[in-house]
Structure formats: C-alpha cells, structure tokens
Amino acid sequence: MSFWFWNGLRRGIQTTRYPKSMELERGVSPGRPVATSFKSSAEAEQAAGQCPVGAIVARDSVADLELGRCVYCQRCHFGARYPLDWKYDYEWAQIFPGAQDFAVLPKPYRKSLHVIVVDAGDCGACLHEVKQLNNPLYNVHRLGIFFTPTPRAADVLLVVGPVSENMRVPLQKTYEAMPDPKRVLAVGACAISGGVFGRSAMSAGGVASILPVDLEIPGDPPPPLAILHGLLVATGRKVPAAGAQVS
Ligand code: SF4
Numbered sequence: 001m002s003f004w005f006w007n008g009l010r011r012g013i014q015t016t017r018y019p020k021s022m023e024l025e026r027g028v029s030p031g032r033p034v035a036t037s038f039k040s041s042a043e044a045e046q047a048a049g050q051c052p053v054g055a056i057v058a059r060d061s062v063a064d065l066e067l068g069r070c071v072y073c074q075r076c077h078f079g080a081r082y083p084l085d086w087k088y089d090y091e092w093a094q095i096f097p098g099a100q101d102f103a104v105l106p107k108p109y110r111k112s113l114h115v116i117v118v119d120a121g122d123c124g125a126c127l128h129e130v131k132q133l134n135n136p137l138y139n140v141h142r143l144g145i146f147f148t149p150t151p152r153a154a155d156v157l158l159v160v161g162p163v164s165e166n167m168r169v170p171l172q173k174t175y176e177a178m179p180d181p182k183r184v185l186a187v188g189a190c191a192i193s194g195g196v197f198g199r200s201a202m203s204a205g206g207v208a209s210i211l212p213v214d215l216e217i218p219g220d221p222p223p224p225l226a227i228l229h230g231l232l233v234a235t236g237r238k239v240p241a242a243g244a245q246v247s
Pocket of ligand 1: 031051053055056069072073074075076077148
C-alpha cells in the first residue's frame with residue numbers, strides 16, 4: 001500500500017494533457033494509412049489491390065483512402081510491395097458524409113456532456129477503447145465529459161458495432177428516449193460501414209442504416225484519443241479532421 005502511495009508521489013500526474021497540447025508519445029495511436037502518390041496510375045491500382053476490404057481507391061496516380069472501411073490490418077504498409085505512407089496521429093473524427101446539416105452542440109455542452117454508449121454487436125475491441133476514457137490516463141471527467149446509462153440524461157449516443165439484428169430495436173429506443181439536442185457518433189469501422197461483418201440478415205452494415213449519424217471515428221478500433229477527439233468535435237472544442245475522405 002505504502003509502495004503505491006510513494007510511487008504515485010514520485011511519478012506525479014500521468015494524465016494526458018490532450019487537448020491542451022498534443023500527446024506525442026509513441027504508442028498512443030496505432031497510426032493509419034494516408035493517401036500516397038505513386039509514379040503511375042498502374043502502381044496506384046496495384047496498391048489498391050493490396051487491401052482486403054477495398055478501403056484503398058486509385059485516383060490517377062494517387063492511392064486514396066476510405067478510412068471508414070479500413071480495418072487497420074497494416075497490409076498496405078508493412079512489407080507491402082507498393083507501401084502507403086503511415087501517419088501516427090489520432091484526430092480522425094469526421095462529419096458523416098450524409099450529415100449535411102451537422103452543427104456542434106450549443107456552448108453549455110462544452111463544460112458538461114453526457115454520453116451513452118450502446119454496444120450494437122461490437123467484438124469488444126472498440127468498447128474496450130471507449131472504456132479507457134474513464135481511466136486515470138485519459139480521465140475525461142476533467143473535461144466535463146461523463147458516461148451515463150440513462151438515455152434521458154444523454155446528449156451523445158456513441159455506438160460501437162455494426163448493429164446486429166438483436167440490437168436494432170434497443171438502439172432505436174435509446175435514440176428516441178434521448179432529449180434534443182442530441183448527436184450520434186459511429187465509432188470504429190464496423191459502426192461506420194459494417195467493417196468485416198458487412199451487411200447481412202443479421203447485420204445492418206453500420207449505424208447510418210438505422211439512425212442519423214453525425215460524426216464518424218474511423219479505426220478498428222480507434223485509440224482512446226481518437227474517440228475523445230470525436231466527443232470534442234461534437235461540442236465544438238475541436239475541429240473535424242481535414243483531408244481524409246471517410247467512407
Ligand atoms: S490498413 Fe486499411 S487500407 Fe491498408 S490494407 Fe489494411 S484495411 Fe486496407
């Protein structure tokens with residue numbers, strides 16, 4: 001017991017300083033592939049062919065990304081014949097392509113945001129990363145962000161998983177029980193595009209087929225700071241990622 005007391009005093013505060021300053025430690029993000037220029041369109045086509053889920057799209061001599069499909073297998077980078085560049089950032093949240101009239105939540109929500117998480121058929125990976133936000137390293141309470149099990153107290157609906165058939169109705173009911181204004185975040189490739197599960201009799205193939213999605217956070221799973229970035233974008237404390245075209 002006394003060891004942990006003195007160890008805590010010796011090491012000091014370990015909580016990340018993000019979003020005040022960027023967290024640059026190696027390991028806070030697995031990174032992601034980024035659009036890469038090749039010598040010819042043929043090479044870009046070859047690079048696109050390396051992706052098992054069709055997340056790379058050849059546009060002339062550029063291999064571009066649809067990050068909402070990417071399952072972060074890293075095949076297009078490590079050991080690839082036509083490697084794409086890889087970037088170790090984490091501010092990945094994007095406005096969902098169908099959310100034309102997306103607006104950030106009103107200003108009071110910057111200091112007090114309540115989030116309800118729905119596991120809509122998640123494998124456990126994205127949910128595990130979401131849970132990290134409450135640990136001392138990320139400690140989202142310091143930013144006025146709280147998780148709630150009660151839809152009537154929630155401002156943001158954070159969904160992980162491709163939405164299995166059994167979770168379709170509970171997800172809809174959760175959304176309907178939330179007061180306005182509310183925002184929906186699709187977290188991870190499965191929630192955005194269905195991921196490796198795709199669309200089938202038992203999978204809706206993404207949250208957008210059931211609810212109006214406002215923001216998407218690519219990753220498979222996205223690291224905790226990417227999810228935190230999405231929550232900050234919802235309240236206008238951060239801007240959406242620029243450049244990457246997602247799903
Ligand atoms: S990391 Fe993403 S883009 Fe690259 S091969 Fe894997 S799924 Fe495709």
